[in-house]
Amino acid sequence: MAFSLFGKKDKNKADELVAQDLTQRVEEIPLNQIMPNQFQPRTVFDQEKIEELAETIKIHGLIQPIVLREMEENSEESRYEIIAGERRYRAAVYLEMETIPAIVQEFTDDESAALALIENLQREQLTPIEEAVAYQSLLEMNGVTQEALAKQVGKSQSAVANKLRLLKLPKGIQEAVLAKEISERHARSLLALESEEDQLKVLDKIRDNHLNVKQTDELIREFLTKKR
Template sequence: MKHPFSRLFGLGEKELPIEKEMVDERDEIKKIPVSHIIPNRFQPRTIFDETKIEELARTIHTHGIIQPIVVRESDENQYEIIAGERRFRAIQLLGWDEVPAIIKNLSDTETASIALIENLQREELTPIEEAMAYGKLLEMHNLTQEALAQRLGKGQSTVANKLRLLKLPEEIQEAILQKKITERHARALIPLKDPEKQIQVMNLIIEKGLNVKQAEEQVVKLLTVVEKPKSKRRAISKDMRIAVNTIRQSLSMVSDSGITLDSEEEEFEEYYQFTIKIPKKKS
């Protein structure tokens, strides 16, 4: 059975099945030593729920493995997981020496695509892991966001919103991974642009337990604060000081002669300005 993603991602007629569709009745199931198996280097999932792995291990202990894992030959006498890493981790937990597996001959691109799509279909990835998976698929298959969205059956805005999360500071991405803040909280921080302000509001969200609306209000406050521009006073050169003092002395001499002066002195960033008013005598 050909998986639809084999054509969607331009991978020819080779199978790109996910889970059951990956296994053909003609495939030979072999017992492979657990010590000879390595994780999928393209695995998008960075956090595995240990509780669920333990539950799966108990199920496997009671009922055995209903479906073998799928691997490909890596280095000599080593096999890289293509699909079934949760089952593999459960088997490790049980302390089994061997695991039933089917060996497939797939390229890096095919292996990576399967790992990414398999996890995307499960809908168990964190928003950051999902965003990273989208980014890798875009890069591997040289697609636009619109094309990727169409091939995954998702809206373009969904893909775009996920990818925007990758522009946030690492501290915020890690907070999403650890589920300290939600995706909607993180998206509320994007308009701030300034990483320091984004982290500042994120910390406030965590400390105060702010909901999304309250987080958005904090962002609006920061965006509407208008900072007064600080005047930059330039150092006055020796010649400038002499010129300014000469004008002041001249004005003082005129005043001492009995002529009424109305003068105003202003300092600007680029220059000094003297405004002098000499009233006319009435005839």
């Protein structure tokens, strides 16, 4: 049976995970036995922020353990998968720590995927595209409405819908948002153009001329007028 985050029991489970119940036994797990979560929505990690976190850990220690699950099929090199705490894990790797404090819990593949996505949505500053991909993954895994998903993640339905619309844009524009070459508002303006060719042409003009959102909207209006 597929894991659902949207029942009361499962919502409590997700909330408990994010809170990381420290009454559970904390173990010291070797870093070389840990692998990132395959459903991690974040595609870009800010190395400078990882190093800042590492400096904090170096001074104060790791206050909050990461959460892992033991893989059913594992090798000596990758015995555990991260459920919550990849930034802390990366900081520990940067510090060349041998082990990291962790809570090991039992999760199915569906639970691992859903909880990793929820943990990132609640804790991390994902880019708009990463957030949209996370929402889409949760919708596909759980078969729920945008409204139900919005309630679960504490967003309005329109906010979730606006993020999901970004996935209709060409890959080149999505990559520009990921790289922070253009803003989410720039990207949403480009949705007014029907063809991918036109969207990419305007993207080039935004980059070349460093257009702000207002200038972009004006350019798109001119573009649409000429098309009529």
